[in-house]
Amino acid sequence: MNTELSSVFQVKAKHSQNPPVEDTKGGALRADARRNRERLLVAAHAVFSERGADASLNDVAKRAEVGIGTLYRHFESREALLAATCDEHLLTLAKKSRERSEALPALEALRLFLTELVHSAGLYKGLAASLGIVLKNHTAGCDATTAEGQRLLEAAQREGEVRSDIRLDDVVCMAMAISLAAAEDASDPKRVPRLTGMFFDGLRSRTEPRGARQR
């Protein structure tokens, strides 16, 4: 029936059986389980790449040569699968950001972070729409990028470069919007940088930053 929920954002509360599977955590998986999990990730990446983030999960299972039940046992929702599939990507995103941020002004580091987040949202067609939920899965990559984003945001705020009332969610929301817009109309290649710049300016404090020097 499903009389409520429907927004792109909502997390569906389903699944009740199935022993936890440990998944993300240590190597407590049986050999066959681990093998299947890996096949699923590879297949998911392939299918999502060519059909978009809302491709049929049956297709993913088929491509992995695994039963659909196995898929759902390992990943309790499409978003969880997406998160796992993007995990590596997000992990390196966070790492790279952390590295370069040492030699960069806080504001610039944050801008680059946003830019890459936008880019990541376009990894699979249609991924942008669920980026918010995906990032909330506590995967290594998701947690890392979330933490990194939070760190950069706070740094920029501490320096007075960014409004103090902004939350990380707001930044993610911006990334989603930009990526969504880009997907809507790919005919204008300058749209992404334009929107990125525009939204980013919205973040900035309207008062002088701590270090003076404002346009």
Place this chain on the structure above:
Amino acid sequence: MNTELSSVFQVKAKHSQNPPVEDTKGGALRADARRNRERLLVAAHAVFSERGADASLNDVAKRAEVGIGTLYRHFESREALLAATCDEHLLTLAKKSRERSEALPALEALRLFLTELVHSAGLYKGLAASLGIVLKNHTAGCDATTAEGQRLLEAAQREGEVRSDIRLDDVVCMAMAISLAAAEDASDPKRVPRLTGMFFDGLRSRTEPRGARQR
């Protein structure tokens, strides 16, 4: 199969039969057709209100006590139905905006327009995700709000208050993002005004507006 398309934004290219039905245009409809169309609109509003914008269209037809075929004959897609359902709302939105804009600075008028657009995107749960497509349906209301938005945007740009490279689509995209974010996490009631303010600041020129007086 459907090997491509999937983004929330994409318009599905379907339907080929069915005489045009005139729908939007003058009273060329047969009496029973007009009656059914009206019932469908009422039913759609009810169903969308309680189940969200992605409720089952079968339910809509059922509630209207009409065959599903009749629904599709009158509205060739979910978005078309949504557009028709919101038509009145959008029409008065445009009209009110036009009226009050005469006594307001261009920038302020645009800000109010954006605020109301955000609000409209929340009319039905999940509507925000398709607001972009919906507005592209050439309904009286959609055309009116689009025109009004364009008018306000250009006015603000002419006065040098808003970046000249912004397009109306960008503004709509902002509205979607904000409304989406609001739906994601309703626990923070100040989020909408915060995001609106933030995004709106992004629109603004960084150079002095024509009439001097900045900030």
Place this chain on the structure above:
DNA sequence: ATTCAACCGGAGCAACCCTCCGTTTAGTAA
């Protein structure tokens, strides 16, 4: 070798979308 918890697989049910086409009806002309 035995045992059993963990794991697998896919049949199957429930929804949904959208089309197709036989039937009904509104409106009109005779």
Place this chain on the structure above:
DNA sequence: TTACTAAACGGAGGGTTGCTCCGGTTGAAT
């Protein structure tokens, strides 16, 4: 009134997808 036809109706049905359930299989520990 009647007869006629284009317009409109309705819903069965084919095609997808999501997700669950449970009988069977297997890894690995003893």
